Each structure stands twice: as structure tokens, then as C-alpha cells.
Amino acid sequence: MLVLAFDTATAAVTVALYEWIPGAGVRPRAAADAVDARRHAEVLTPAIAGVLAEAGAVPADLSAVAVGVGPGPYTGLRVGLMTARALGEALKIPVHGICSLDAIAWASARDEPFVVATDARRKEVYWARYESARVRTTGPAVSPPAEVLAELGVGPGELPVIGEGAALYPAQLGAAADPLPLLPSAAALAELAVTRLSGADGLPLLPPEPLYLRRPDARAPGPRKKVSQG
Amino acid sequence: MIRDSEPLVLGIETSCDETGVGVVRGTTLLADAIASSVDEHARFGGVVPEVASRAHLEAMAPTVERALAEAGVAFADVDAIAVTAGPGLAGALLVGVAAAKAYALALGKPLYGVNHLAAHVAVDQLEHGPLPKPCVAMLVSGGHSSLLLVPDVATDVRPLGATVDDAAGEAFDKIARVLGLGFPGGPVIDRMAREGTADAIAFPRGKYDDGTYDFSFSGLKTAVARWVEARERAGEPVPVADVAASFQEAVVDVLTAKALAACRAHGVKDLLVGGGVAANSRLRALAAQRCEAAGVRLRVPRPKLCTDNGAMVAALGAELVASGTVPSELDLPADSALPITTIRL
Numbered sequence: 112m113l114v115l116a117f118d119t120a121t122a123a124v125t126v127a128l129y130e131w132i133p134g135a136g137v138r139p140r141a142a143a144d145a146v147d148a149r150r151h152a153e154v155l156t157p158a159i160a161g162v163l164a165e166a167g168a169v170p171a172d173l174s175a176v177a178v179g180v181g182p183g184p185y186t187g188l189r190v191g192l193m194t195a196r197a198l199g200e201a202l203k204i205p206v207h208g209i210c211s212l213d214a215i216a217w218a219s220a221r222d223e224p225f226v227v228a229t230d231a232r233r234k235e236v237y238w239a240r241y242e243s244a245r246v247r248t249t250g251p252a253v254s255p256p257a258e259v260l261a262e263l264g265v266g267p268g269e270l271p272v273i274g275e276g277a278a279l280y281p282a283q284l285g286a287a288a289d290p291l292p293l294l295p296s297a298a299a300l301a302e303l304a305v306t307r308l309s310g311a312d313g314l315p316l317l318p319p320e321p322l323y324l325r326r327p328d329a330r331a332p333g334p335r336k337k338v339s340q341g
Numbered sequence: 342m343i344r345d346s347e348p349l350v351l352g353i354e355t356s357c358d359e360t361g362v363g364v365v366r367g368t369t370l371l372a373d374a375i376a377s378s379v380d381e382h383a384r385f386g387g388v389v390p391e392v393a394s395r396a397h398l399e400a401m402a403p404t405v406e407r408a409l410a411e412a413g414v415a416f417a418d419v420d421a422i423a424v425t426a427g428p429g430l431a432g433a434l435l436v437g438v439a440a441a442k443a444y445a446l447a448l449g450k451p452l453y454g455v456n457h458l459a460a461h462v463a464v465d466q467l468e469h470g471p472l473p474k475p476c477v478a479m480l481v482s483g484g485h486s487s488l489l490l491v492p493d494v495a496t497d498v499r500p501l502g503a504t505v506d507d508a509a510g511e512a513f514d515k516i517a518r519v520l521g522l523g524f525p526g527g528p529v530i531d532r533m534a535r536e537g538t539a540d541a542i543a544f545p546r547g548k549y550d551d552g553t554y555d556f557s558f559s560g561l562k563t564a565v566a567r568w569v570e571a572r573e574r575a576g577e578p579v580p581v582a583d584v585a586a587s588f589q590e591a592v593v594d595v596l597t598a599k600a601l602a603a604c605r606a607h608g609v610k611d612l613l614v615g616g617g618v619a620a621n622s623r624l625r626a627l628a629a630q631r632c633e634a635a636g637v638r639l640r641v642p643r644p645k646l647c648t649d650n651g652a653m654v655a656a657l658g659a660e661l662v663a664s665g666t667v668p669s670e671l672d673l674p675a676d677s678a679l680p681i682t683t684i685r686l
Contacts, residue, residue, distance in 0.1 A: 153672045153673070200406070338567055
């Protein structure tokens, strides 16, 4: 079975194609990664076409899609989700959502509690707390970096923080000695999806719905402004 | 008669608040499915881009399914995918572009990223048959007010003029707000105006005699607001129907006068009016009257094809396929300010 995975919830556009033979294991067939926060839509579909071509596969060979559902800046996040849903619809294959913070946590392979934080712009971070790389206990949420540790009831340095949020706000978050990975990778997404589809424990598969975490910026208008003077 | 030899095109439109998916074969309309988020915007008094973009993501797949079912075709029957690449709201456009690219990749079919305004012209072929070459097209909506010379909608569209400030539909929305009539303003002002007198109040006609094909509606908007405020200050009742009718008359007077001037200047005998404001009953009536007097044939698509929809995108896509235009690449961007001279991006 061929599983296509991608994530556009951060500045990265990451795509991977994995072959999964139930009972026999999983192996990477092709991957493409680019960091270009302003061109997710331009980059993603050609990258998918590229990994398929590299593996000598065609879209009809795909068995499932795994997509990062954020949280992340909306426009890029939607490009990934819309692409995943449209592929699933046209190819009649299942689409599995994975929290993009979970992809970072999974790839870290940590055994002790830690926090994942990514850039939410507007001087805030998206974050979640994990008991280990396999269990999320709090979040995802969005907060100013200075409030994350307080919300978890821990002091600076008590919990390692990984992800690009740790690199951006080391003073407020107290970054881990090794804050990697900074961004989600499609490889981690694919491995996590296959782990769950094969019935093993791990972070959850979600519906392909975006985790926006914020309401749209819009305010109902106040009283009509007068154009006349005085 | 529908010929199977003509291309079956799926068209996707997400430039504003309508998720539109249409299916055409050649110039025959097979399906026109729409999901609108207008009700979600009403309390904000205008379209909120992020609200529209979120709604497009949720509506896309169900609307595509509905369009295919309505057309009685399957994904595998589709010969090409067309999508609005611009102009429009950047975040909203991107949802449609992402979907179209994924469909094109999954189905192995060509992708055409098309100009929203040219699609408003091409849609008339679904109702009134092939467009005369050339024709003059006037496109008026909440986002656009343009006069175009159209030698060939697939290959050659030339801008003659456009609004220098507000779009005509935007002026309807703003005046509806001044009159406390809610959003969107077009349909409610059209309705109110029928109870009023069009020459009750002499509102200004911006750029009426300036010899260009440009429009300006911002001065009119301010004049109407001042007039209403003066009444309110004096403690007098505002004759809402007369204000609506007189405002509407000022808009459609300028629009139709300039459109016919363009026809005259270019020796063109066919005028097409499209875009959401083309659903306005007074614009349709005055355009018909002035066209008849000038010996110009008038083409106005039915209201459902005038407002944003997917069928118009499919119609232009089919025209591009028929003209042998090279498809777009999979790295197609969305261009919120796509110029009308770029028909296929």
C-alpha cells in the first residue's frame, strides 16, 4: 500500500511517500521538503507529483493520504487540507488527519515529558505537552510564549521545549538543549499514520479538519459613521 | 444537441464568498452548484476574507459531488479542470486553486487557471450561444466595474475602463447600510427602488461626461449619505424608497451611457452585461431601452449566471480547450490582482 503524507501547517512544505506492507513493515519511497512560507500552494502539488514520479507511481496507486491538520497559519494550512481532501475525493481513498505538533513530538522519540511549540505569528506559539513521544496530555493551544509554562504550572527549565517556538522564544520558553525537530516532517506523519493504521499505540488519527484555534478577525460594525461635518 | 466530442470541463470558483462548481460540455451547461457563505458575512456588513476562506474549504468537496451528480457524470468523464486564479480575495482563491490542482493531478487531466472577469463574459455562451466577435462587455459586481472590448474571450480581452474608486456593487452595499437595509445591498435596493421615484432626488453622476470609460461611485455614495444625514438632522423622515430609486438611477445611468458610448466608439453592435449587479432589474431595463435606441443587441445572462458561479469558469475553460490554449502548470499561483489581459495564468 502506498501512503502519501504532507504537512503545510508551518513554513515548511513537506511531502513523503511510504510503502506499507501490513505485517511486513514500512519503508520510504520518496520525499520532498522545502521551506517557503509564502508559496505553499505553488510548491505542494508539484512536490506531490515529484515524489510520485520518483517512486515510479501514479496517483491511482495511492491507498491513503495523511495530512497535517495544524494548528498553523490559516492560508498555508488550508492548502494542505484542501489538497488532501480533493485527492481523497477524486481517488476515493481515506484521508487521515494528524496534529502537526504530534508529528514533531513523534519524530523526537523522547521518553520523558516535554512541550512542542511552533510559530503562531502575532508573538504567540501553538503548543502542546507530551508525556512521551507517544502520548499528548495537554493542548494543542495557542498562547503568548511567556504564558505557556505558567499554564502548565511549571517553572522555566522544568520541561524541555522543542520545535521552532523554542528556537524563536528561548528566553520565555527555556528551550531544550536539543530542540529538534523544529518543524514537522511528512516522514513522521507517514510513520505515525501507518503505526496507527496497523493497530499499534501512538498519537491519534484525526478527521481532516483544520485546527485553527483562533476565530477569524472580524468585528460586527458599530454605528454608521457620518460623512457630514459638525 | 450535446456532442461527446466537445470537452467536458469542471469549473471551480472561490474568488469571493461563493463556492461555485460548474460542469459544461462545450457551450452546454450541465450543472451549476453553489454554496454561499453570504449569511455568515451579513452581521459584519461585508465579506470577511477569513470567514469566506474557511467556508470554501468546508464546502468544496460536497459542492463538487453535487455538481457531478447534477450533470450525471463521474470524475473519470472530466476532460479538463478550470479554476479562477484571480482577481479576487487571495486566501479564498487559494482554496479553489489547491482543490483544482489536486483534482487535475489525481485525474491526470489538464488544469486551466483562468481570469474571473473573462469567465463572467464567457458564461453568456451557455445561455445565448457563441459570442459575437467582437463584443463590448460591461462587468459590474461588488468587486469590479469594468468595460472591456472582447475580440475573442479565449485569447484577446482589452480593458477600456474601470472604476477609479468603489465598485458599483460596493456602492449598493454602502448605501443599503446608510438606509439601514442590511447586507447585501443590491437586491434590497432594487426592491425598495420599485416603490420610489427615480428622479425624486438629483444625485451626482461621477465622470459622466469626462470622455473616458472609467467610473467613479465614491462621490455619489458620499452625496447620498450627506442627503440622508441632513434629513435626519432636521428630524424629517427619510424617504427610503425615493433615495434608493434615485441612487440606483444615478448608477445605472452612468453605467449604460458609458457602455453604449464604448459600443459606438468601437463600431460594436453587441453589448454583454455581466457580474452580480447585472441582476439589477433597473440596469437590465435601462440597458435594453438604450441598446434598442442605438441599434445594439443586448446580451444579459440570467441572474444565477451573472453572480459568481462555477459554470462561468467551466465555460471559459471549455473555450480555452477549444482554442488550443496551453494548460497551466501545477505550480499555478493565485493572483489576487490578475489583470484582465491575462486570460489564462
